[in-house]
Amino acid sequence: MYKDVARAIEGIDIYPIMGVIIFFSVFVIMLVNVYSAKKSNVAHWESLPLEDATSNSFTPNTHTNETENI
Numbered sequence: 009m010y011k012d013v014a015r016a017i018e019g020i021d022i023y024p025i026m027g028v029i030i031f032f033s034v035f036v037i038m039l040v041n042v043y044s045a046k047k048s049n050v051a052h053w054e055s056l057p058l059e060d061a062t063s064n065s066f067t068p069n070t071h072t073n074e075t076e077n078i
């Protein structure tokens with residue numbers, strides 16, 4: 009029954025092709041993003057699960073927003 013409904017829709021054959029194109033586009037974009045990442049960022053990301061919570065290298069933002077003072 010569902011096959012008959014799907015066959016009745018005109019142009020439905022383009023959706024699987026669009027899905028494959030979107031999938032490979034996202035895959036290629038992520039592959040380029042991974043290989044173009046800075047080595048210093050990768051080293052930081054590697055050590056994140058092993059860092060102690062108290063030795064966080066994160067520096068808090070000391071910039072105050074001007075709208076907060078009003």
